[in-house]
Amino acid sequence: MESIGLTIKRLRKEKGLSQSDLASQLGMSRSTISSIENNTVAEIGIRKVEAILNVFGYTLAAVAQRRRPTLDQLKETNFHGQ
Numbered sequence: 001m002e003s004i005g006l007t008i009k010r011l012r013k014e015k016g017l018s019q020s021d022l023a024s025q026l027g028m029s030r031s032t033i034s035s036i037e038n039n040t041v042a043e044i045g046i047r048k049v050e051a052i053l054n055v056f057g058y059t060l061a062a063v064a065q066r067r068r069p070t071l072d073q074l075k076e077t078n079f080h081g082q
Contacts, residue, residue: 008052
């Protein structure tokens with residue numbers, strides 16, 4: 001799974017924007033964008049993430065985590081084809 005920082009960096013580069021360009025559009029500092037992209041920011045607010053994603057036409061969504069199957073479930077489904 002790609003981290004949110006790497007996702008933002010990839011989207012920014014696909015749009016041909018520099019960190020400064022993106023920061024200017026959002027009223028943030030370039031160092032904030034850099035810290036987010038490099039996962040060095042101590043804490044990032046959900047509103048900042050949402051604002052950044054909105055620039056690229058994305059939205060923030062919550063999805064349920066997939067539960068890993070138990071050993072018994074794997075045995076029942078013949079997981080390894082034995």
